[in-house]
Amino acid sequence: MIDFYLNGKRRQCADITPDTSILELLRTHLGQTGTKEGCASGDCGACTVSIGEPDASGELRYQSANACITPAYQLNGCHLVTVEGLSRGDALHPAQAAMVGCHGSQCGFCTPGIVMSLFTLHEEQRRRPAPLTQERLEAALGGNLCRCTGYRPIRDAALTMDDYPDTHPTWADDPDLATNVAELRRSAATTPELAAQGHFTAPRDLATLRELKRARPRARLVAGATDLWLETTQQLKALDDLIDVRQVAELNTIEEAEDGWWIGAAVTYSRLEPLFQAHYPAFAHLMHRFASSQIRNRGTLGGNVANASPIGDTPPVLLALDARVALDGPAGERELPLDEFFLDYKQTALEADEFIRAIFLPRPAAGQNLKVWKLSKRREDDISAVLAAFAWRLEDGAMRDVHLAFGGMAAIPRRAPHAERALEGQPPTVAAFEAAKRALRDEFQPMTDVRGGAEYRQVAAGNLLERLRLMIAASNNSTDAEVTLDAYAH
Structure with missing residues (x-):
């Protein structure tokens, strides 16, 4: 049973298979066809919906999500808002009115998803008014692709929403909606056995999760589902035995220690952004x-690590920072350095009945520098061809504690120990970096795929090291020399 609110009305859906997405639930089971399927992989944003969950104060906070890759069972105890639920009769919501006024729609297929992203932005502005900077607009709309408009009228719509009457949906008049959703969330319990269709279980605590993994070691864990769900949408595989960890209390904490932070495996990227901004600006960037x-609202740091993709964006940064990982399971807890977690392509140190409990992010050492550079075909919403994360200190003119980590250069994300040794204790000279680049060529044999050839990746990785040298030299000379024209390379 999925028990939730849809556009202000309570809905209960039974006999839904574990691998049903929100998009499929809406279009096939509920007849709500305003939400569109585009890519079925979380890239285009045509299926964007807004999910409201109670915050600490009991108020509903809305976040955008890709309906095509979000499990329908994760709607338990939530308020789902779709494009059908925005207008008030014939009176349009400001997000809709602004799109009409600015001619932000042409073919119209992607429009419902764009409108829902604007609705979510409008709700956030209602909660916490702040200037709509270019950065915020890109964050709000970067997950919505449109082949018709060129985006300028959509941007204009975002900037002018407040110029239109603040028409709100009829469900927003219900003073008890937030309380009802919160009460539903407290009482919601996912039925472990769904007839003969499979399992979808959502434990609330660590002890229950351990027991579930003991009983069902082959069950797939799901948090944000931003990668796992592609197995059903792209490969047509059945996902019929799932354990949802999003509600496990112990996996949703960020615990500060004297030497760093333990980040629960179910903590989303959106929740991590303030921590990154305060202590790791390059990571935040x-x-x-x-x-x-849409992805950052659902995806988790633990999921990106457990996925063990060679082109995952966060593992190289974590490796450069000497992160550690805490594993858990029926046999108890254990901890190991992250560079011992990745074994081979898509293979990790996890036992069959284990899971990631938390990731430890060390507090930056005095004088530590961190630079993260990503190369991809598209500037926005794309997978890396090469990602480099460099951490180091300068002490008496010499580089110390040098950590060089790469994604896209091997079957796993990993550091470059030979290149690190070439720089450790050396001044950041041309000769030292040439030695590091030679070492780099010897210790990586990257693959060729649709995102880049092996030779391209080798050259690009060496050039990123050269960029680091030029940046350090420019900083030491107190000049404003540009290292690159790429506005996103900081």
């Missing part, structure tokens, strides 16, 4: 190029 807001 990467988030602007990490997928889209």
